[in-house]
Amino acid sequence: MAGRIVPVHPDTDAWLVSGNLTTYPPGDGPQLAQLAVQTLTAHPQLLRRDLGSDVGIQGQTVGD
Helix, strand or coil, X not given: CEEEEEECCCCCCCEEEEEEEECCCHHHHHHHHHHHHXXXXXXXXXXXXXXXXXXXXXXXXXXX
């Protein structure tokens, strides 16, 4: 599953699942993990940024 989690409030440990959720077949797990590592290694600022729905990493699709 792919989705977005956001902190409810900075003073708590509560988190909220937000946005559109996407599911993938279990067999796609290794490729998704590899894409995540590559993307976050190249763009570590993405770990701490709310990108919204209008920003993405181009050219990476599952199943190619």
